[in-house]
Amino acid sequence: MDKDVFSLCFMCSVRCPIQVGVKDGHVNWIQGNPHVAGIDGRLCPRGSAGKSLLYDDQRLQSPLIRVGDRGSGNWRKTSWEEALDYVGTRLKEIKDTHGGHAIAFGERAQLATHVSKTFLKALGSPNHFTHDALCKGSMNTACRSMFGYTDGQMGINYANTKHIVLYGRNIFESINVKEVNTLMDALEKGAKLTYIDPRVNVTASKAHRYWMIRPGTDLALNYGLIHVILKERLYDAEFVDKWVHGLTDLQDFIKDYTPEWAETETGIPAGEIKALAKEISREKPAVIFHYGYRCASHQNEIYMRRSILMLNALMGSVEAKGGIFFKKGPGAEGGKPARKLTEQEFPKIEVPRFDKVGTPDFPLPDPAHGVAQRLPYAILNEDPYPIKALINYRLDPLMSIADTNGTKRALDKLDLIVTIDINYSDIAWYSDVILPESIFLERTDCIQQMNGLKPMMFLREKAVEPRYDTMDGAIILKRIGERLGIGNYFPYENMDELVDWQLEGTGFTREDFAAKGFVSYGKSPIFWDRNDIPFKTPSKKIEFRSSLLEDAGFPSFPPYESPAAPPDKKFRLVVGRTGLHTHISTQNVPYLNELMKENLLWINTEKAAALGIADGATVAVASACGNGRIKAFVTDLIHPEAVFMVHGFGHEAKLAKRSYNQGCSDALLQENLYDKVGGSPAFHDTFVTVTPV
Amino acid sequence: MSQYYLFQDSKKCIGCHACEIQCKTNKDLPEGPKPCQIIQVGPKFINNLPKMSFVFMPCFHCENPWCVSACPTGAMQQRASDGIVFVEKDLCVGCKTCVSACPWGAPQWNPDTGKVEKCDYCKDRLDQGLAPACVTTCTTGCLKFGKVEDMTQIRRQRHAESVASPENSSF
Numbered sequence: 001m002d003k004d005v006f007s008l009c010f011m012c013s014v015r016c017p018i019q020v021g022v023k024d025g026h027v028n029w030i031q032g033n034p035h036v037a038g039i040d041g042r043l044c045p046r047g048s049a050g051k052s053l054l055y056d057d058q059r060l061q062s063p064l065i066r067v068g069d070r071g072s073g074n075w076r077k078t079s080w081e082e083a084l085d086y087v088g089t090r091l092k093e094i095k096d097t098h099g100g101h102a103i104a105f106g107e108r109a110q111l112a113t114h115v116s117k118t119f120l121k122a123l124g125s126p127n128h129f130t131h132d133a134l135c136k137g138s139m140n141t142a143c144r145s146m147f148g149y150t151d152g153q154m155g156i157n158y159a160n161t162k163h164i165v166l167y168g169r170n171i172f173e174s175i176n177v178k179e180v181n182t183l184m185d186a187l188e189k190g191a192k193l194t195y196i197d198p199r200v201n202v203t204a205s206k207a208h209r210y211w212m213i214r215p216g217t218d219l220a221l222n223y224g225l226i227h228v229i230l231k232e233r234l235y236d237a238e239f240v241d242k243w244v245h246g247l248t249d250l251q252d253f254i255k256d257y258t259p260e261w262a263e264t265e266t267g268i269p270a271g272e273i274k275a276l277a278k279e280i281s282r283e284k285p286a287v288i289f290h291y292g293y294r295c296a297s298h299q300n301e302i303y304m305r306r307s308i309l310m311l312n313a314l315m316g317s318v319e320a321k322g323g324i325f326f327k328k329g330p331g332a333e334g335g336k337p338a339r340k341l342t343e344q345e346f347p348k349i350e351v352p353r354f355d356k357v358g359t360p361d362f363p364l365p366d367p368a369h370g371v372a373q374r375l376p377y378a379i380l381n382e383d384p385y386p387i388k389a390l391i392n393y394r395l396d397p398l399m400s401i402a403d404t405n406g407t408k409r410a411l412d413k414l415d416l417i418v419t420i421d422i423n424y425s426d427i428a429w430y431s432d433v434i435l436p437e438s439i440f441l442e443r444t445d446c447i448q449q450m451n452g453l454k455p456m457m458f459l460r461e462k463a464v465e466p467r468y469d470t471m472d473g474a475i476i477l478k479r480i481g482e483r484l485g486i487g488n489y490f491p492y493e494n495m496d497e498l499v500d501w502q503l504e505g506t507g508f509t510r511e512d513f514a515a516k517g518f519v520s521y522g523k524s525p526i527f528w529d530r531n532d533i534p535f536k537t538p539s540k541k542i543e544f545r546s547s548l549l550e551d552a553g554f555p556s557f558p559p560y561e562s563p564a565a566p567p568d569k570k571f572r573l574v575v576g577r578t579g580l581h582t583h584i585s586t587q588n589v590p591y592l593n594e595l596m597k598e599n600l601l602w603i604n605t606e607k608a609a610a611l612g613i614a615d616g617a618t619v620a621v622a623s624a625c626g627n628g629r630i631k632a633f634v635t636d637l638i639h640p641e642a643v644f645m646v647h648g649f650g651h652e653a654k655l656a657k658r659s660y661n662q663g664c665s666d667a668l669l670q671e672n673l674y675d676k677v678g679g680s681p682a683f684h685d686t687f688v689t690v691t692p693v
Numbered sequence: 694m695s696q697y698y699l700f701q702d703s704k705k706c707i708g709c710h711a712c713e714i715q716c717k718t719n720k721d722l723p724e725g726p727k728p729c730q731i732i733q734v735g736p737k738f739i740n741n742l743p744k745m746s747f748v749f750m751p752c753f754h755c756e757n758p759w760c761v762s763a764c765p766t767g768a769m770q771q772r773a774s775d776g777i778v779f780v781e782k783d784l785c786v787g788c789k790t791c792v793s794a795c796p797w798g799a800p801q802w803n804p805d806t807g808k809v810e811k812c813d814y815c816k817d818r819l820d821q822g823l824a825p826a827c828v829t830t831c832t833t834g835c836l837k838f839g840k841v842e843d844m845t846q847i848r849r850q851r852h853a854e855s856v857a858s859p860e861n862s863s864f
Binding site (some may be wrong): 029031173200205600 | 702705707708709710711714715716717719735738741742743744745789829830831832833834862
């Protein structure tokens with residue numbers, strides 16, 4: 001029997017709407033949802049490989065319990081009953097002996113995150129953390145410090161922009177289908193693209209202006225731009241007068257940061273900096289200084305992100321067509337969002353989080369996400385208290401937190417490591433129990449609340465029955481919860497019942513999703529009146545001078561510190577993405593692996609020649625905390641101070657046979673440094689040596 | 694020549710390879726054969742800007758296809774109704790003569806079946822009124838499929854807009 005199912009992709013975390021063709025119980029076609037504007041049937045390479053993942057016989061096929069040493073890869077296949085009893089019994093022992101807070105839970109935030117959070121809250125643990133802090137914690141803090149909203153509550157109106165500036169935001173390779181197409185359409189209509197990156201990539205090749213900036217100096221560039229904009233009064237005076245708190249503080253601060261000074265830092269000619277400031281201000285407010293997606297490069301990350309937000313505010317491009325905007329929720333249309341299990345009442349938790357977020361030690365990061373890279377420290381030092389168990393839900397601390405060797409030393413102290421995943425990830429390989437999850441094509445999931453200019457809800461709908469002995473994540477957690485005496489927090493028996501529970505009170509039912517795969521609360525995009533923008537800062541304004549920062553003892557305008565140039569024969573390690581893989585999770589998918597099996601180390605031609613490194617030769621890369629081997633890509637397309645590799649390669653899980661030991665893991669080399677104000681890791685603050693082998 | 698033309702709007706192509714994957718997915722192919730492929734050329738700096746080209750290489754469905762003439766078994770055929778060049782798998786013996794004959798490397802080797810695979814413009818989809826797989830889901834919509842005369846119109850339109858744009862124009 002043939003059917004078409006509207007659903008949501010999950011080959012990456014964007015969750016593009018898809019339409020799945022099913023014939024005789026098998027997936028035979030996947031395309032983008034043709035009813036969604038900006039998608040129109042389109043699908044990226046990872047999404048196109050969904051079927052390749054579904055029918056891959058190297059993914060997890062049943063619950064497994066470790067029988068040899070951790071990481072040895074000796075597994076015993078077991079039943080769900082035994083695996084869940086095993087996990088439940090051990091978690092109960094740990095909870096009874098050490099308290100619920102001895103259990104930490106890390107996950108890649110996803111549709112069922114409210115279920116995971118419920119699981120931990122019911123256990124009395126504050127220690128839920130997500131991938132988000134590793135990706136953009138400082139951006140979240142920067143947005144709150146300026147606007148009182150998180151980055152997740154903000155969006156970018158590519159469709160109407162006239163000039164967009166991207167700082168290493170490689171939109172055309174870290175593909176989000178709708179974002180790619182709305183930007184491409186804007187470019188077709190004549191929008192200008194300025195791209196800034198120490199390395200050339202596809203996005204750079206589509207730009208009208210490209211600057212190969214000295215790595216780590218984007219903040220200096222922005223100070224130079226702000227200097228010109230203020231000095232020559234290129235800003236939107238009406239908007240700034242009305243909404244900006246702290247303009248005079250900025251004017252005083254920026255005086256010495258001239259474009260000529262910025263040139264010495266960045267390597268970008270002062271004249272070109274001035275030219276951009278003038279050119280872009282002519283198009284205000286329909287301009288975008290893109291605030292970034294992965295915002296985790298340097299230890300001063302929050303100030304770099306704040307400088308971008310200031311540029312937008314100066315252009316008046318906040319809550320403007322063709323600028324940045326605040327997402328509108330169902331409430332803007334008089335509607336209600338889908339319910340979340342976290343709305344229930346939980347036992348009060350008295351202890352601080354493992355990462356001390358929200359305490360005077362680390363006051364500003366968002367406790368909704370935590371700070372994952374603090375986990376190894378917390379475990380090793382039992383500070384603030386012992387952590388005994390870690391549950392990993394599709395977040396791999398070994399490859400996502402810097403310094404894999406350090407993370408392993410911490411994990412070795414744990415009594416229990418459980419991983420819920422679809423593949424043999426490296427953390428699954430290092431776990432005591434693996435609980436295999438059904439992939440996105442095999443499960444119905446929780447409601448996707450999509451806030452934006454038009455609030456909507458989407459649904460991931462099961463297309464086919466699970467191919468192997470796998471379960472839905474939200475059911476796995478419920479079943480473990482039942483064994484821990486907290487089953488009452490999970491008022492459903494299957495995903496259909498959970499979705500129905502979520503939709504209660506929204507005015508929509510499951511049937512409403514059938515026609516197009518989504519429901520809309522309203523019909524037209526909502527922009528707020530620019531004379532009446534409800535900023536949520538204490539001053540109700542855009543806080544250049546931030547009470548959030550200053551009340552916590554941090555300056556709003558710290559003096560600029562020049563990033564160190566790499567010492568002799570060393571390079572700054574810079575990492576990024578490719579359109580063919582999602583972080584650490586798709587390297588073993590057959591069709592994606594076929595196109596990209598390994599990562600390469602980009603190194604500048606002259607530097608490579610001096611070191612005797614030929615294009616394609618294998619080199620050893622070493623930092624203070626790890627070393628690996630990788631093939632060199634010798635090129636003029638990268639700044640001489642930097643070497644670059646794509647994130648997510650160098651897997652250690654042997655049963656993921658295609659990706660095992662292919663390329664080099666960046667996390668193995670990166671030191672666990674981070675922005676102690678904003679919360680992001682500083683993935684680009686490690687120096688490495690590169691030597692021929 | 695087939696009456697169709699598969700147009701790649703190179704200005705919008707981001708070289709993401711979704712076309713290759715969708716093609717292989719649709720034809721259930723193993724590792725190896727790529728009936729269509731994106732070949733990246735560059736990047737290199739032109740007037741201080743980095744530029745790269747992504748060249749889309751399917752089968753060109755020639756008027757007098759070398760591969761059809763060369764095929765000793767009659768497996769390689771040209772569809773009378775619309776000129777699509779395709780391989781009839783049951784007749785293919787894996788002799789690779791077509792691989793030798795094609796100047797553009799269009800016929801691809803399937804190591805699992807020991808036979809040839811090639812782009813047939815997804816004629817099964819065309820017969821249902823659909824576009825080829827690669828075109829249907831192309832990430833940026835840069836691949837377009839249709840009658841030759843419609844496709845040349847897109848190119849003319851784009852060229853006209855390019856020469857008439859204020860920054861490039863003497864108007």
